[in-house]
Amino acid sequence: MxxxxxxxxxxxxxxxxxxxxxxxxxxxxxxxxxxxxxxxxxxxxxxxxxxxxxxxxxxxxxxxxxxxxxxxxxxxAALSGSVSQAAPSWQMDWTARLNGHARMAEQLDLMKHGIRADRGTISFTSIAPDEKLFDLDNVKRAFLDRMSVEGNVLLNYGYAKGYKPLMDYLLRYMDHKGVDLQGKDILITNGFTEGFDLVLSALSRPGGTVICENPTHHTALKNLKLHGFNITGIAMEQGGINLRKLEEALEQRAYDCGYFVPSYHNPTGMVMSPEKRLALMKLMKRYQVPIIEDGFNEELRYSGSHVSPLIAAAGPGNHVIYIGSFSKVLFPGLRVGWVLADRKLIYYLESIKRARTIHTSTLDQSILYQYLVNGNLEKYLKKAKTEYKRKYEWTLQCCEEHIPYTRLTGDGGLHLFVTFPDDFDSRELLEACQKQGVIFTPGDIFFTDGRGRNTMRIGFSRVSDEDIGRGIRIIGETAKQMIGSVGNGNGQHEDE
Amino acid sequence: MxxxxxxxxxxxxxxxxxxxxxxxxxxxxxxxxxxxxxxxxxxxxxxxxxxxxxxxxxxxxxxxxxxxxxxxxxxxAALSGSVSQAAPSWQMDWTARLNGHARMAEQLDLMKHGIRADRGTISFTSIAPDEKLFDLDNVKRAFLDRMSVEGNVLLNYGYAKGYKPLMDYLLRYMDHKGVDLQGKDILITNGFTEGFDLVLSALSRPGGTVICENPTHHTALKNLKLHGFNITGIAMEQGGINLRKLEEALEQRAYDCGYFVPSYHNPTGMVMSPEKRLALMKLMKRYQVPIIEDGFNEELRYSGSHVSPLIAAAGPGNHVIYIGSFSKVLFPGLRVGWVLADRKLIYYLESIKRARTIHTSTLDQSILYQYLVNGNLEKYLKKAKTEYKRKYEWTLQCCEEHIPYTRLTGDGGLHLFVTFPDDFDSRELLEACQKQGVIFTPGDIFFTDGRGRNTMRIGFSRVSDEDIGRGIRIIGETAKQMIGSVGNGNGQHEDE
The missing domain is CATH 1.10.10.10 (Winged helix-like DNA-binding domain superfamily/Winged helix DNA-binding domain)
Structure with missing residues (x-):
């Protein structure tokens, strides 16, 4: 004892x-x-x-x-309240009790079935921000500022809709992007993912249908599947979605909604051109299909002229649901995102949010609010964009020099997207590279239809310059060897 | 301009x-x-x-x-990226697109359909902690401690399962409550509510059935209904659930799970007696029904001997899912709770959690961790329990003096539960009291079967001593008048 x-x-x-x-x-x-x-x-x-x-x-x-x-x-003392000695215990098979939703969530969980980085591996799989850029002192100051103003209030229950000062700030922020706020409202969420999940929870129905870019954000695909949506993906071309194919698809059947990532699209990194945006909006109006807009990385513009979100282009219309987040731009650890949409819709989303998580961390919201109001976003973005732009250009240069691509896209953001010849297998490339200590994200996970075996995403935000150079050289050389040996029956062919 | x-x-x-x-x-x-x-x-x-x-x-x-x-x-400049001038806009009817889930979430949303407190009203509706007790300096210190150790890490993406130091701390914490951790695992959630929602998301099925105390926690009832469960409520008596009625119900049909709040039960405030706990565990074993245990307010013990959670009584068994939170004890603004359960079950819950909110705010988790590790919980609980105990005794005294109850329950915690004679209508009482500037929670919202019109919950944690005295006198006097006039056809009868 x-x-x-x-x-x-x-x-x-x-x-x-x-x-x-x-x-x-x-x-x-x-x-x-x-x-x-x-x-x-x-x-x-x-x-x-x-x-x-x-x-x-x-x-x-x-x-x-x-x-x-x-x-x-x-x-x-004698513990009248303790029953551990006498109570019967038994074992049950929990997996037999799980429903299809739980099984599907596990199957589609890439963190469980994706590639793992061993220590020392050069990993191009992440598109999270580089934490070395974080301005911790400003975050600390924001926390202490807010705690001294209303610490007691922040630590008690808040409101499902969100922390009022942050809601007001973000409404102004969206107003400055040219959004017509008339008839619209905002809901604060635990990042983009919760916002998207709440919207789908409200709109899903048996046999639900959604139209989106192909490839697209794999977490969005996962959640669409978990909500039972039938997904129609529309191929991408230079400048964004292929409009002819979009129109063909819209003509063939009705859709509950469209999901689009117009700026620094994940995974292709494309910024949808203004012409395509306009044409997309016209088509969606003609076929009366509302839009879920993913504001992903909108702030990470390195060059080129300003791009407005689709919800700004919608003017007084209420047919666009915008989901925003600073997770990629600022701090993913602060789980804060927002849904800006029709006021009536937000009214219902608020109730679903309340039933799920009551409200988003008030501390996270208040720190973000104070950080923003202190004018730190603009300063931080200048620093971050300078650094990411440099890395972006260096990665682009390395890819152009080493990788035998047929298409290389990425207008900014934190990643590039590589397309190899049709019969190339990037899963095989990954396996060969992993043995040499380099990993990336195989592109097929972003596709709606099992294609994309010949593609990959290169996330560079958290990789050092030296490792970018070394890693991409290894990928390129390995790919070239594979292409040289294609036709020897080594390659697994994609599902075309 | x-x-x-x-x-x-x-x-x-x-x-x-x-x-x-x-x-x-x-x-x-x-x-x-x-x-x-x-x-x-x-x-x-x-x-x-x-x-x-x-x-x-x-x-x-x-x-x-x-x-x-x-x-x-x-x-x-000419904005090639701005399409706001030319794009077509249209209006759509979002409410027509909402599914049953969204409508039901709104209908069951008590924040939307409950009673609202006007300024100056004495409100007994809240059972949130009294924010005047919060030890802000220790929270600030915990934040600054943690930020200086690993601020960069905290602000970047964390893990769906949770922040490792907090997970380890809570596992030890549960071990100290006598829980056998063998074969079990932990998942950090955004408070109790998300934990409960995740568990239901994994176990729900068409025609699902749950057995629980009647009355019980209304948010739990809401989420059970949103997940399509048929709810069987078992009446409460002194010392907790009526075991005879529980057994009768278990004999009649199979249940997917039981949901119980054994300590400081919401709304009755009862602590289930050790004898009942033991008998409950035996019954649930006999009928092979697993248990979801709500650890609500377990820490707010003012007197009486120690009470172990059911999951401790289960020993090496894996049939209890424990959902804990410090929200009522510490800070609800930090949205942190946890699910302790069978390792295989947690493995699936982790994937559902990842699909919903990616992970719980790392900042909230790390602040809570550092606050706990600094030894603040024990100090805070001493202070809080002294204050709440005093308020509890004062409220009890006021109720005994003024309120014409037939039953008054509450062994601790932050509220008392009042039962009036059978034909009494506490909604009517509420209406009459509201005119006099006093509100409380009508008890019917906690019932599974439409009963409880003759009950009410009195939450005292955030009401001053003076207001407790004045408010309960007003409720009591109004109730006495109503009882005096019963039989005049004024009362609405409950649904018995």
Whole structure:
């Protein structure tokens, strides 16, 4: 007894001793009526000070685990509330109880079935921001500013719709992007993903249909599938979605909604051209299909002229649901995104949000708000864009030099998209590269129809310049060898 | 033009000027090729310094909104990316597109259909903690401690399962409550509500059935209904659920799971007796029904001996899913809860969580972790329990003195539950009290079967001593008047 006690890190010693004794009592190792060692004795056994044990015993007494006989010592109390000794226990097969939704969520979970990076691997799989760019001091200042203004309020329950100052700030922010706010409202969410999930939760129906770019954001594809949508993907070409194919598809059947990523599209990195945006909006009006717009990376413009979101182009119309987030631009750890849409729709989404998570962390929202209001976004974006632009250009240069692509796209953002010849297998390339310590995202996961085996996404935001150079050279050389040997029956062919 | 500009609060002036001009351009009020006022002139018009305008114009140029002709001035650029002028807009009826889930979430949303507190009203509707008790300095210290250790990591993406140090801490915490961790795992969620929603998402099926206490936590009822469960409520008696009725129900049909709130049950405030816990566990084993345990308020024990959670009583069994949260005990604004359950089940819940919200705010998790590890929970609980105990006893005394109840329950926690004579209508009481500036929660919302019109919940945590005294006197006097007039046909009878 008392031999398995170990002090852990910073946690106060007296609490650790108390919890340790409590556990022995609850697990039946110390029985009711049993005398505990004296404080001096236990201090010696556990290698803590006597005062630590005195404090622990006092807490145990206050919590009803121990009683004291004056002049005699401390004894284990009888625990009327503890039923662990007598209760029956049994094992059940939880997997047999899981429904299709749970199984599907697991099957489509790329973190479980994707490639894993070993230590030291050069990984082009991430498009998260480079944390070395984070301006921690401004985040700390924002937190302390906000806590001193209304710390008590921030730590208590907030509102499902969101933290009012942030909502107002983001409404102004969208207004400055040219959005007509009349008849619209905003809902704060735990990032883009929750926003998208809430919208789909409200609009899904058996046999639901959605039209989108092909390839597209794989988390969006996952959630569309989890909500039972039939997905029609429309091929991309230079400048964005192929409008002729879009129109053909719209003519063939009705769609519940369209999902589009017009700026720095994931995974192709394309910015949809103004002409295509206009034509897209006209088509969607003609066929009366509302739009879910993914505002992904909109802020990461390195060059070229300004691009307005589709919801700005919709003017007073209420047919665009815009989902925004600063996760890729600022801090993904702060789980804050927003849905800007028709007021009536937001009214219902608010109730779904309340049933799911009550509200988004008020602390996250208030820190983001204060960070923004302090004028840090603009400063940070200048710094981040300079750095990412440099990396973008360097990655582009490396790809052009080394990779035997048939198409290379990416107008900005944090990644490039490579298309190889039709019969190329980038899963095979990945396997060969992984042996040489380099990984990337195989492009097929972004496709709606099983295609894209000949594509890959290169995320460069968190890779050093040196590793970008080395990694892309390895990918390129390996790909060239593979292309040289194509026709020898080595390649697995895509599903065309 | 330029007359509607107004500087807002702390946001840097040059950014506000930039955003203002940008907006005029995007909305078409400033046209391509148009000359902008000189910096001096615009400074005068907007009542800001010339330097502010210079900085704003420079940013507008960098972002492609403005071009400069040397010696001539600044001009509005042609925005190839802006389609707002030409795109067609249309209106659609979103409510017609909403599915049953969205409609039901709205209908069951008590924040929308509940009673609203006017300013100055004495409100007994809340059971949130009293924010005046919050120890802000320790929260600030926890934040700064954690940020200095790994701020960059905290602000980037984390893991769906949770922030590792917090997961480990909570596993130890549950181990100290006597839980056998063998074969179990933990998932961090955005509070109890998300944990419960995830579990139901994995286990729901058409015609699903659940058995629970009646009355019970209304948010749980809402989510059970949203997931399509048929709910069987079992009446409560002194010491908790009526075991005879529970057994009768279990005999009649199969249940997918049981949902129980064994400690400081919401709304009755009862702590299930050890005998009932043991008998409950035996019954659930006999009928092979797994348990979802709501760890609600378990920490708010004011007196009486220690009570172990059901999952501790289950020993090595894997048939209890425990959902915990510090929201009522510590800070609801930090949206952190956890699910402790069978390892295989958690594996699937993790994937559903990832699809819904990616992960819980790392900042919230890390602050909570550091706050706990600094030993603050124990200190805070001592302070909070002293204060809540005092309020609890005062409220109890007031209720005993003034309210004509037939049953008054609440062994601790932050609320009491009042049952009036059978034909009493507490909705009517509420209406009469609201006119006198006092509100409470009508008990019927907690019932599974439309009963409980003769009950109410009194939450006292956020009401001052003086208001508790005054408010309960008003409720009591009004209730006595109503009881005096019963039989005059005034009362609406409950659905028995």
């Amino acid at each position: 008392f031999k398995d006690f170990q002090l852990i890190g910073e946690h106060p010693a007296s609490i650790q001793v108390k919890d340790y004794i409590k556990r022995l009592i609850l697990k039946g190792a110390l029985q009711a009526g049993q005398k505990l060692p004296s404080t001096r004795e236990l201090g010696g056994l556990l290698n803590v000070s006597r005062n630590t044990v005195i404090a622990a015993y006092a807490d145990l007494e206050a919590d009803g685990f121990v009683y004291v006989l004056k002049g005699k010592g401390s004894y284990v | 330029f007359k509607d500009f107004q500087l807002i609060g702390e946001h840097p002036a040059s950014i506000q000027v930039k955003d203002y001009i940008k907006r005029l351009i995007l909305k078409g009020a400033l046209q391509a090729g148009q000359k902008l006022p000189s910096t001096r002139e615009l400074g005068g018009l907007l009542n800001v310094s010339r330097n502010t305008v210079i900085a704003a114009y420079a940013d507008l140029e960098a972002d492609g909104f403005v071009y400069v002709l040397k010696g001539k001035g600044s001009y509005v």
